[in-house]
Amino acid sequence: MTTTAIKDLARPQIVAHAVPRPRKAWLEWVTTVDHKKIGILYMVTAFVFFLVGGIEALLIRIQLGAPDNTFLTPEKYNQLFTMHGTTMIFLFVVPMMAGFGNYFVPLMIGARDMAFPRLNAFSYWLFLFGAIVLYVSLFFNPPEAGWTSYTPLSSSAYLPNSGVDAWIFMVHLTGLSSLLGAINFYVTIANMRAPGMGWGRLPLFVWTILTFAVLLILALPTIAAAVTMLLTDRHFGTHFYDPSQGGSPLLWQHLFWFFGHPEVYIMILPGFGIISEVLPVFSRKPIFGYKAIAAASVGIAFLSLLVWAHHMFATPLSTAVLAFFMLSSMIIAVPTGIKIFNWIATLWRGTLDFKTPLYFGVGFLAFFTLGGVSGVMLAIFPLDWQLTDTYFVVAHFHYVLVAGAVNAIFAGLYYWFPKMTGRMLSEGLGKLSFWLTFAGFNVTFLVQHSIGLEGMPRRIYEYADTGNLHVLNLISTVGAFILALGVLVTVVNVLRSLKRGAVAGPDPWKANTLEWFTTSPPPPNNFDAVPRVRSVEPMKDIRRAVRRATEERAGSEREPVKA
Amino acid sequence: MPRALGLAVLFADAIGPESGGSPNADSTHTLWVIVLIIALIVLIGVEGLLLYTVIRFRARKHREAAQIHGNTRLEIGWTVGAGLIVVALTIVAFISLPDIQDPEKSGQSVSLAGAQVASVNPPKVPGGKQLRIDVNGQQYVWRYTYPDGTYSYTDMVVPAGQTVVLRIRGQDVDHSWWIPKLGGKFDAIPGYDNYTWFKANQVGAVYRGQCAELCGRNHANMLATVSVVSPPAFKRWLASKKAQINAANKDSAAAAPLLSPLPARPGR
Numbered sequence: 001m002t003t004t005a006i007k008d009l010a011r012p013q014i015v016a017h018a019v020p021r022p023r024k025a026w027l028e029w030v031t032t033v034d035h036k037k038i039g040i041l042y043m044v045t046a047f048v049f050f051l052v053g054g055i056e057a058l059l060i061r062i063q064l065g066a067p068d069n070t071f072l073t074p075e076k077y078n079q080l081f082t083m084h085g086t087t088m089i090f091l092f093v094v095p096m097m098a099g100f101g102n103y104f105v106p107l108m109i110g111a112r113d114m115a116f117p118r119l120n121a122f123s124y125w126l127f128l129f130g131a132i133v134l135y136v137s138l139f140f141n142p143p144e145a146g147w148t149s150y151t152p153l154s155s156s157a158y159l160p161n162s163g164v165d166a167w168i169f170m171v172h173l174t175g176l177s178s179l180l181g182a183i184n185f186y187v188t189i190a191n192m193r194a195p196g197m198g199w200g201r202l203p204l205f206v207w208t209i210l211t212f213a214v215l216l217i218l219a220l221p222t223i224a225a226a227v228t229m230l231l232t233d234r235h236f237g238t239h240f241y242d243p244s245q246g247g248s249p250l251l252w253q254h255l256f257w258f259f260g261h262p263e264v265y266i267m268i269l270p271g272f273g274i275i276s277e278v279l280p281v282f283s284r285k286p287i288f289g290y291k292a293i294a295a296a297s298v299g300i301a302f303l304s305l306l307v308w309a310h311h312m313f314a315t316p317l318s319t320a321v322l323a324f325f326m327l328s329s330m331i332i333a334v335p336t337g338i339k340i341f342n343w344i345a346t347l348w349r350g351t352l353d354f355k356t357p358l359y360f361g362v363g364f365l366a367f368f369t370l371g372g373v374s375g376v377m378l379a380i381f382p383l384d385w386q387l388t389d390t391y392f393v394v395a396h397f398h399y400v401l402v403a404g405a406v407n408a409i410f411a412g413l414y415y416w417f418p419k420m421t422g423r424m425l426s427e428g429l430g431k432l433s434f435w436l437t438f439a440g441f442n443v444t445f446l447v448q449h450s451i452g453l454e455g456m457p458r459r460i461y462e463y464a465d466t467g468n469l470h471v472l473n474l475i476s477t478v479g480a481f482i483l484a485l486g487v488l489v490t491v492v493n494v495l496r497s498l499k500r501g502a503v504a505g506p507d508p509w510k511a512n513t514l515e516w517f518t519t520s521p522p523p524p525n526n527f528d529a530v531p532r533v534r535s536v537e538p539m540k541d542i543r544r545a546v547r548r549a550t551e552e553r554a555g556s557e558r559e560p561v562k563a
Numbered sequence: 564m565p566r567a568l569g570l571a572v573l574f575a576d577a578i579g580p581e582s583g584g585s586p587n588a589d590s591t592h593t594l595w596v597i598v599l600i601i602a603l604i605v606l607i608g609v610e611g612l613l614l615y616t617v618i619r620f621r622a623r624k625h626r627e628a629a630q631i632h633g634n635t636r637l638e639i640g641w642t643v644g645a646g647l648i649v650v651a652l653t654i655v656a657f658i659s660l661p662d663i664q665d666p667e668k669s670g671q672s673v674s675l676a677g678a679q680v681a682s683v684n685p686p687k688v689p690g691g692k693q694l695r696i697d698v699n700g701q702q703y704v705w706r707y708t709y710p711d712g713t714y715s716y717t718d719m720v721v722p723a724g725q726t727v728v729l730r731i732r733g734q735d736v737d738h739s740w741w742i743p744k745l746g747g748k749f750d751a752i753p754g755y756d757n758y759t760w761f762k763a764n765q766v767g768a769v770y771r772g773q774c775a776e777l778c779g780r781n782h783a784n785m786l787a788t789v790s791v792v793s794p795p796a797f798k799r800w801l802a803s804k805k806a807q808i809n810a811a812n813k814d815s816a817a818a819a820p821l822l823s824p825l826p827a828r829p830g831r
Contacts, residue, residue: 074780146777152753153736153779158702243754249737250752283620284628289638314739314748314776316757319664326656330649337645338638344613345637349629351622362617369609373602376649380598380656382663385747386580386591389739389775453580455743457775460783 033117034524038124039103040420045128046096052135053087054487056080058480061444065477067465077461078144079163083134085147086167089263090174091131093405097270098123098181100412101209103420105185107515107522108203110194110530115187123181130173137166146459148260149230151241151252156234165234168227175220182216185209194514196533203513203536204287207294208273211301215262215269218305223259226252250315257308265304267401269297271408272339275361278411279343280537281511282358283350289342290536296335296342303332313381314388322381329379336372340365355509356430360411363438364404371399374449389459392452398445410437410490417494418508422520423501429493436486443479447472512537584744584770584789585761590662591747597655605648663746666760669693670724685758688726693760696721698731700738700751702778703785713805719789722797723766731757736779742772742789750776763791 023031032038060080063072072080102120106113114120137143143163145154154164189210193202202210229240230252239245241252272293280287287293309317309325343365352358374396378384387393410433417425451472456463463469507516516539518527534541579599582592669692696719697708708714721727731740733751741748745761763770774785792800 074783078777078780078782144780150737150777153777158736158779243752248754249733250755284622286630286632288631289633292633292638314750315752316750316755319660323657327653330652333649334642334645338642340609341641342633342638344609344616345631345634347613347616347620349631350620351626351628352617352620353622362613365613366610369613370606373606376652377598377602380594380652382591382656382660382747383580383595383598385663385749386588386595386743388748389741450578453578455581455741455772457739457741457773459777460773462783 031121033113033121035102035106035114035117035120036420036522036524036526038120039099039101041124042095042099042102042127045124045131046092046099049087049091049131050096051487051491053084053092054484056084056087058484060084061477061480063461064463064473066474067470068462072461074461075144078146078459079142081459082143082146082163082167083138086134086143086170088401089147089267090170091127091134093267093401093409094174094178094263095127096409097209097212097267097405098127098178100205100270100274100409100416101185101212102181104416104515105188105206105209106192107419107518107526108206108513109189109192109197110514110517110527110533111188111192112526114184115192116184119180120184123177123184126173126177126180130170130177133173134166134170137163140166143167148256149252150256151230151233151249152243154230155241165231168231171223171227175224178216179220182213182220185213186217189213194530194533194538197538200291201533201536201538202294204276204290204293204297205270205273205513208269208276208297211297212266212269215266215301215304219259219262219266222255226255226259229255250312253312253315254308257311258305260311261308262301262304264397264400265300267405268408269301271364271405272297274408274412274415275343275364277511277513278357278361278415279346281415281509282353282355282361283347284353285346285350286537287342288345288348289338292338293342296338299335300332303328303335307332310379310381310384313384326379326381330376333372333376340369340372355414356425356427356434357411357415357509359431359434360407360414363434364407364411367399367403367407367441371396371403374399387452389457390452391448391456391458394458395445395448395452398441398448402441402445407437410434413490413494415509416515417497418501418504419515419520419522421498421501422504423497424504424508425493425497425501429489429496433486433489433493436489437483438486440479440481440483440486444476444483445479447475447479451476507539510539510543512539514538517542581743584742584763584765584768585746586667587663587746587759587761588744590659594655594659594663597659598652601648601652601655666693666726666728667762669726669762685730686728686760688728688760692726694721694725694727696727696729698729698740698751699734700732700740700774700778700785701734702736703774703781705738705740705774705785705787706734709801711801711805713801713808715804717787719787720797720800721763721789721791722794723791724762724764725794726760726762728758728760731759737776738774738778738785739776740772740787741775742770742787744770745772745789748775761789763789765791766793767791 029037029041059072060077063069063077102114141161141163143149143166145159145164149164149167152158189202189206229238232238233240233242239247241247241249243249276287276293307325307329309321310329313322313325374392378387378393378396414425414430451469454467454469454472456469504520506519509516514533517531531538531542579592579595582588664686666686666688668689695710699706699708704716706714706716707719729740731749731751732755733753735753737753738751739748740751740759745763746759749757749759751757768791770789772787774782778785
C-alpha cells in the first residue's frame with residue numbers, strides 16, 4: 001500500500017519529448033534562463049565586486065593609517081570612498097541577496113523555476129551592465145560625491161565631469177534590475193508554492209525575500225525619480241535641487257533617504273532569513289516563534305519606510321519632525337529585538353553542532369546586536385547631533401552591514417555551497433576564515449566608535465595628529481588587513497572545494513527545507529516530484545516518513561521468519 | 564553596586580563625545596552617559612545570554628535537542644521589555660532636550676549698534692540678550708559675520724559668558740558646522756537657515772572643529788576655531804577688525820581705477 005503511494009509520488013509530472021543537444025559551456029551561461037545558473041551568475045559577479053570594494057577599502061585604510069598622509073590625493077580619496085560605498089551596496093549586498101533568492105526561493109517552495117525565467121535573466125544582465133557603466137568611469141572620471149551624491153555637490157556646477165552621470169546610470173540600471181527581480185520574486189512566491197505550503201509554512205528565508213521584494217517595489221521608484229531629476233538638473237536646465245532658482249537641496253536628501261533607509265533593510269532582511277534557516281538546522285531544533293519572526297520581518301519592512309529623516313537630524317527640521325523620526329527609528333528596535341531573542345531561544349536547549357555556518361550565524365547574532373544598540377543611540381537626535389557624520393556612524397553601519405549582512409552571506413555560502421556544487425567546503429579553512437574575519441572586523445571597527453567620539457568626521461582624506469587619532473586609526477588599518485585575509489581564506493576554500501571538496505549528497509546537514517529533497521546540485525527541473533508540504537519543516541517530515549516506512553518494511557519482512 | 568555604577572560613569576566619560584566648552588555640549592554628554600549605561604546593560608545582557616547558550620548547549624552524546632516551537636508568554640515578555648527600554652530612552656531624551664536645544668540665559672551683554680538679523684525660526688534666548696553671528700560655509704572656508712557687519716574667516720572670536728546664537732547658511736554646497744566641545748553639528752544648506760547656540764565661559768580657550776559634511780575635495784581642510792576672550796577684549800578685537808576691513812576697502816577702492824573693470828557675473 002505504501003509502495004504504491006511512493007510510486008505515484010515518483011511519477012514524473014513533466015515528460016520530455018526530446019533531449020536538446022548540450023551547448024558550449026560559455027554559451028549556456030550567457031543564454032541561460034535557469035534560476036540556478038542565474039543565481040550563480042549573480043553571486044559570482046557580486047562576490048567579485050565584494051573583492052573590488054574590499055580593495056578600495058584597503059586603499060582608504062592605508063591613507064588613514066597615518067596622520068597627514070599623502071598616499072592618496074584628495075580627489076582619489078573621494079573617488080575611492082564613493083566607489084567603495086556604491087559598490088558594496090549596489091553591486092555586492094543587494095545582488096548577492098538576489099542571487100541567494102534566485103537560487104533558493106524556487107527550490108525552497110518546491111517550484112521548478114522562477115515565474116518569469118527570461119525576465120529573470122534580463123534582470124541579471126541589467127545589473128551587470130549597470131556595474132560596467134559605473135566601473136568604466138574609472139578610465140574617465142569616477143564619481144566623487146559619496147554614495148549619497150548629495151546636491152548641490154553632485155550638480156554640474158560643482159562636479160561637471162561625467163562621474164556623477166555614470167553613477168546615475170548605474171542606479172537606473174541596477175534599480176530596474178532589482179525592480180524586475182522583485183516583481184519576479186513576488187509572483188513566484190505568491191503563485192508557485194508546493195501543494196500544502198500555506199503562508200504559515202513558508203520557509204523564513206522566503207518570507208524575508210518576499211518582504212525584500214515588496215520593499216524594493218516601494219522604495220526604488222523614489223530613487224529612480226530622484227536621480228532622473230538630478231540628471232535633468234545636470235544636463236537639461238531644470239532646477240529641482242538648485243537653491244538659487246527656487247529648488248531645494250533638502251528635497252534630494254528626503255528622496256534619497258526615503259529610498260536609502262529601506263535599502264538598509266533590503267540588504268539586511270534576507271540576511272535575517274539566512275540566519276533563521278541556519279540556526280534551527282545546526283541546533284537540531286525547530287525555529288523558536290516562527291510566526292513572531294515572520295511578523296517581525298514584515299513589521300521592520302513597514303517601519304523602515306517611516307524613518308528616513310533620521311539621516312537628516314542635523315538639517316533644519318522642526319523639533320516635532322525630529323521627535324517623530326526619533327520615535328519611529330527607536331521602535332524598529334522592538335521587532336529587531338524580538339528576532340534576536342527568538343534566535344537565541346532557538347539555540348537554547350538545542351544540541352549545537354558547531355559547523356562553519358553556525359559559527360557565522362552566531363557571529364552575526366553577537367555583532368549585529370552591537371550595531372543595533374549603537375543604532376538606537378544614534379536615533380536619539382540630541383546625541384545624533386554629536387555622532388552623525390563621524391566615524392561613530394561609520395562604525396555603526398559597518399557593524400550592521402558587515403557583522404550583519406556579510407556574516408549572514410558567509411553563513412549562507414557555507415550552508416548552501418554543498419547544494420549548489422555537490423561538494424562540501426573545508427571545515428578547517430571555514431573556521432579559520434571565521435576567526436580571521438571575526439578578529440579583523442572587530443579590530444577595524446570597534447575603535448572607530450572612539451575615533452568618531454574624539455571628533456573625527458567621516459570622508460576626510462587627512463587628519464591632524466591630535467589626541468589618540470593616530471594610534472586608533474592605525475589599529476583600524478591593521479584590522480582591515482586581517483579582515484581581508486579572512487575573506488581571502490574563504491575564496492581559497494571555495495576554489496579548492498569546487499574540485500576537491502568531499503561529495504555532499506542531497507542532504508548533508510539533515511536540514512528542514514525542500515531544497516535538500518533534490519540532488520546536489522539539483523537537476524535543471526529541480527524536482528521530478530514535489531511532495532505535499534505538511535509543516536514548516538517538510539524535510540523533517542519526509543525523513544520521518546521514510547524511517548517509518550523502512551521500519552515497517554523491515555518488520556513485515558521479518559514476520560514470516562518468526563512465524 | 565554604587566561603586567560599579569561609578570565605574571560605569573567613569574568608563575562612559577572616557578568614551579563619550581567631546582564636551583566642556585558650553586552647557587549644551589555638557590548636557591549632551593550627560594545624556595550620552597545615561598544612554599550608554601542603558602545600552603551597555605542591554606548589550607552585556609544579550610551577549611552574555613548568547614555566550615552562555617552557545618557554551619552550555621554544545622552537542623554532546625546522549626543529549627536530545629528540546630523540540631520547542633515557541634512560548635507565547637515569553638515572547639510577549641521580551642516584546643514588552645524591548646518596548647519599555649524604548650520608552651525609557653525616549654523619556655530620558657526628552658528630559659534632557661531643553662538643556663541641549665534651548666539657549667541658556669546670557670551673561671553681561673556687549674552692546675553693538677545696528678544689530679539686526681532677520682530670521683525665520685531662531686532659538687529664543689531667555690532675557691533676549693545674545694550675540695548673533697552669521698556662519699557662512701563656502702568651499703572650503705567658514706566666514707563669520709558679526710552684528711555690526713564686521714566679518715572674519717576660519718577663526719571666530721566670542722566674548723566669554725555670553726550666549727552666542729549662530730545662524731548657519733551654506734553658500735555653495737552643503738557643509739556642516741561642528742565644534743565638538745561646543746555642541747553638536749548643524750548643517751549649512753544653501754537656501755536654508757539653520758540655528759544653534761553655545762555659551763563659552765573660559766577666557767583664553769580655543770575650541771577646534773571642522774566641516775562635517777562632505778563638501779568637495781578639500782573637505783578635510785575646512786577647519787574652524789572659536790577663541791573665547793573677555794568682553795572688553797572682544798570689543799577691542801571687533802573694532803580693530805573693523806578698522807582693518809575699512810583700510811583694506813579704502814586701498815582697493817583707491818586701486819580700482821588702475822584695474823580693468825571686472826566682467827559682470829552672470830546669473831545671481
